[in-house]
Amino acid sequence: MPAPTPPGLGTQLVTDTHGPDAEVLVSPGYLAGPGPSLAIFNTLGNAAGWTRTVAFGTDTYFTSPCQRVRVANPVESYYGGWTISYAEDPLGIPDWITTFDRNTPSEIVAAFTETLVHGLHNNFADYLSGGKHYTGTSPASLIARHHWEPVHGSRPFRSVSPDGHAAYQMRAGWLHEYDELISPEKSTWRMSAGPDPVYTPAWQAFFSRYTPQHLIAASASAFTDPTPVLRTPDQIPDRHRSLTTVTLPEPGLAPRASAALARSAHAPAVAIPPYPAAPATLARHTGSRRQR
Structure with missing residues (x-):
């Protein structure tokens, strides 16, 4: 070698x-730069039943066949990168939003979108307790497994990578759930990296409170992968x-x-079999907390 x-x-x-x-x-990898987004576009573009729209010549939008998930790649927006939202009521306020800014390494985004597409057809039942893909692994356990050090007394609570150039942050205390849907900076969880990953990060990824843990864990796995x-x-x-x-x-x-x-x-x-289409009525469907 x-x-x-x-x-x-x-x-x-x-x-x-x-x-x-x-x-x-x-x-x-978290300092390697964003890299090409081909894997992300391939995952979303090959997903059965998903639609793709290009607006303004540069911005790309994907929508799941159940209309509950929307993925945006608005190149010239403030964060750029990728924003993913999920709403049980397709016409309602999103239940959760995840934002990866334009400098987030594409491997971290691709891990999230691939897991999202793969599990959406049955409302992520395969990734919940008892499901065939359930691991019980949390983002925090992945961070600890790779010997990231918790910063005691920090607010918000955070763990920092051994080299000091990546951080995983969790906001504690009460916060109105709509606040983090409007402002990614107020999200419950944040991944970031750079010479100073806390105060002047080179990139940031934000996950609102109700983002499914297995999706955050997928990104955390890529984030911490050596x-x-x-x-x-x-x-x-x-x-x-x-x-x-x-x-x-x-x-x-x-x-x-x-x-x-x-x-x-x-x-x-590469040519791959399409992911199962998400049905119009999902398994284990429960009413949205924000049903019209």
């Missing part, structure tokens, strides 16, 4: 030697180059690089 290039010097060395389009393995991700040198943010380790994949794409490619949005589009 090739030795990692020196932090800070590695990106420039790879660029000078192999050119700016050379694919490299970057770790940690497997390097594929990028080209010019996709790594300048401020992160001294904080990341860059490695050239071995010829023939070594197993480690294959694993990175599998979880990377840089993976090529």
Whole structure:
């Protein structure tokens, strides 16, 4: 296995030697930059029954066949990136909203959207207790498993990665649920990373209070995954180059690089069976808390 290039010097060395389009393995993934969004578009575009609309030439919107989930990729909006909302009453106020800003690594977004699409057809029953995909794993347990340190006395409560450049935050105390639907900054959970992940993060992802835990856990799994991700040198943010380790994949794409490619949005589009369509009436349907 090739030795990692020196932090800070590695990106420039790879660029000078192999050119700016050379694919490299970057770790940690949460500092690798957003990368391409191909995997996200593939998941949503291949989902059976989902509709896709392009507005203003740049903004893309996806809607589930049950009309309860809407996914927006408004390029020029304040946060950019991806916003996902769910409403039991399709004409009502959303029950939950998740926002990934434009700089969020695509692997973290793709983990969320893939799990969302895969489980929506039966209202996530497969991911609840007793379901075939239920693991009982919470976002907090994933954070602890990777030895992230809780910051005692912090408000909101947060845990920080061992390198100090990523944070998982949980807001405690009373907050009107509509406030976090209107302002992502007030959301109950937040993931962020950067040289200072708490006060001046390079990217942020927000999850409102009623976002299903298994969806947050899917993103948390990608967030904490130590497997390097594929990028080209010019996709790594300048401020992160001294904080990341860059490695050239071995010829023939070594197993480690294959694993990175599998979880990377840089993976090529492939023909896959469509996900089951979400029926008009979902299993275990309960009335919306905001029914008209």
